[in-house]
Amino acid sequence: MKAKNSSLKSGFILRLIIPLLCFMTVEAILSYFITWHYVDTAYDRWLLDSARSLVQEIKVKNHKARVELPASALEMFKWDEADKTYFKIISAEQGVIAGDAFVPESFDPKADWSQPIFFNETIYDESVRVVSMLIQRPEINEKVFVHVAETLNKRRAMMRDILIADLLPQSILVLLTGFYIVTGVKRGLKPLHKLADEIAQRSPRDLSPIAETYVFSEVRCLTDTINDLLTRLACAIAAQQRFIANAAHQLRTPLAGLKLQAERAMREDDLAAMRPALVQIQTSANRATHLITQLLVLAKAEPVEGMHRLQAVNLAALAREVCIDWTPKALQKKMSLSFDTQTDTLFLKADEILLKELLANLLDNAISYGNEHGTIGVKVYCQPSITLMVEDDGCGIAETELDKVFERFYRPANSSGEGCGLGLAIIKEIADLHHAQISLARVNAAGGLRVEVRFCE
Ligand SMILES: Nc1ncnc2c1ncn2[C@@H]1O[C@H](COP(=O)(O)OP(=O)(O)OP(=O)(O)O)[C@@H](O)[C@H]1O
Ligand SMILES: [Mg+2]
Structure with a gap:
């Protein structure tokens, strides 16, 4: 079966670079979620501070909640370069006391109102983060809720900045590592190419061992194996040459006899005088036939791969x-x-x-x-x-x-x-x-x- 033609170099590079890219992707995904969590926590605290500042503005009149926000205070509250802020103060009895009625509320029946509640919603198709608080004071006879919503632009900008700060150096590092791997693998495989060139440039008669100039043990192991094969090949070729020389020598004897006796027979005129020479010719021919038969059998018995079907x-x-x-x-x-x-x-x-x-x-x-x-x-x-x-x-x-x-x-x-x-x-x-x-x-x-x-x- 013919082995699939694949490159050792690409094999090494793929085995090193694919895991590197996988690690980087996993790291990027993890970084994204962790960064999102911390950015959310930080901005939620700000949002909560805004909601608390609103709570300060709730006054009590006749045991009822009242909010009288001056326009300047309202402007200050809503002022933000990047995001839009909305709020709503609502009481169970009076309805919306102040702010924008469209600010979403949490309708989660399992909500624990002892803590501020944060959730994501949309206002006019724009995503917002909302914090809702329940205000209960002894002097107010009703439940008052404060809801503050803010668009997510600052959070997104912060996420982007942190991710760029995290991913950019990492990408540069991966690029540098990839470059180092590619050049390292190329340099590492250089001795193999050198060895291949050295073997390719040899003459077919040159069975001398490959010089032990290679430093790496893996290449040395290969050259040792090739040298071992060359030694065995040289022995086999020498044995083959000895065998051919012997066979030629053995064949020459009966053929020389044949020639000599044929010349002798040709010098005679009558059959009786020729007979001894003819007997010798027959003997030499028999010897040559026997030798050739034995040589053929020996050639047939040679252990050649795939030739003998047992x-x-x-x-x-x-x-x-x-x-x-x-x-x-x-x-x-x-x-x-x-x-x-x-x-x-x-x-x-x-x-x-x-x-x-x-x-x-x-x-x-x-x-x-x-x-x-x-x-x-x-x-x-x-x-x-x-x-x-x-x-x-x-x-x-x-x-x-x-x-x-x-x-x-x-x-x-x-x-x-x-x-x-x-x-x-x-x-x-x-x-x-x-x-x-x-x-x-x-x-x-x-x-x-x-x-x-x-x-x-
Ligand atoms: N059965 C035997 N009894 C005595 N000597 C034997 C016997 N078989 C082989 N030999 C000896 O071993 C030698 C080698 O035997 P081998 O069969 O290899 O060659 P050969 O008989 O001389 O020639 P070939 O078999 O090629 O015609 C023989 O020359 C012979 O001296
Ligand atoms: Mg014999």
């Missing part, structure tokens, strides 16, 4: 089939080839063709290096784990050679036959692909080789 394979049936195919070859050397299995169905996840190649190479070795008139036993069993076993009664492999025989093109000095030293390397490669373990052991004191391939399910 599916359920009946190991017992597969081993029986391969043994039947190889019986004629064993009989040529007068060997008996037996097959034994604990059960006829023994399924495991495998690549069927490669598994056949594995057993074919084991049988080829048993026939090539086993005793004439000897016996070869192939066994499949599932306890303690699924195992394929091939044993012969030949000379076996010396203890000191056991590790080396799995190397490509390696043949012990005393090896007989025309092999090219790839069989066990192929077997190992296929076993590794199936996560199987191989063990080589002597059959008994007289010799023989037992090869066990144990599959871990």
Whole structure:
């Protein structure tokens, strides 16, 4: 699956700037409500003072409330540059004693009149803040209410000033922080760009490690991983080159033989004289064919991602089939080839063709290096784990050679036959692909080789 193409830089910036903006928004909303509360409280106190100054003007005449406000006092009361002020003094018996009848009153039945009551209303579609007070004096026989209303211009102006004073420095701070984050992230990611440039400018042949000039541990960790990969890649390429050189060398021998013998045959006139050269040509061609076949099998067994589809394979049936195919070859050397299995169905996840190649190479070795008139036993069993076993009664492999025989093109000095030293390397490669373990052991004191391939399910 192709990974979504996203930038580390934008990822960092978004992760830092979005929370910053969220914090700022929450802070602005909180500031708004807190400021509103304090502005309201401050101006409510002023409004209450105005209402109290009106209360001073209530006089008593015949146990009734009277208000006689001179025009100058009324003007002073109402004078305000920013807001309009309205008032109403009303008694339960006389109705409006003074002021504007349209000033709203609180009709809240649960209102507690022992305290001044503040509420918001509108006068001529304009929002006002109203304070209402109940005046009860022993010398007045009736309830008198004082209502004072004021428009909200001063409050709004004060709110605006406080919010600007609060938000302006904050916005500048956020802008500066954002700028610092963007440039900081850019600078922080510079080593990565430098590293990418350095790798991009390399020649494909340059597998030398990246210089350890990077200060940041994260980038160092990346360069260390890349260096580790480069080292492994260099080893793999060196092994590949060794393998190609060996394969070329191995192929050159039978091809040189072919050429030589063909030249020799061409110098002869009659068929009888040509025959020895033709036999040599056949031998060289067989060797070349065998080598090429082994090389192809080895290439097929290479662990390439997605190339091998492992599916359920009946190991017992597969081993029986391969043994039947190889019986004629064993009989040529007068060997008996037996097959034994604990059960006829023994399924495991495998690549069927490669598994056949594995057993074919084991049988080829048993026939090539086993005793004439000897016996070869192939066994499949599932306890303690699924195992394929091939044993012969030949000379076996010396203890000191056991590790080396799995190397490509390696043949012990005393090896007989025309092999090219790839069989066990192929077997190992296929076993590794199936996560199987191989063990080589002597059959008994007289010799023989037992090869066990144990599959871990
Ligand atoms: N069953 C065996 N008995 C004795 N020696 C063996 C046996 N199997 C392998 N060997 C030894 O291990 C060596 C390596 O075996 P391997 O199968 O890898 O190569 P090869 O048989 O020489 O060539 P190839 O299999 O590629 O034709 C052989 O040359 C042989 O000396
Ligand atoms: Mg072999």
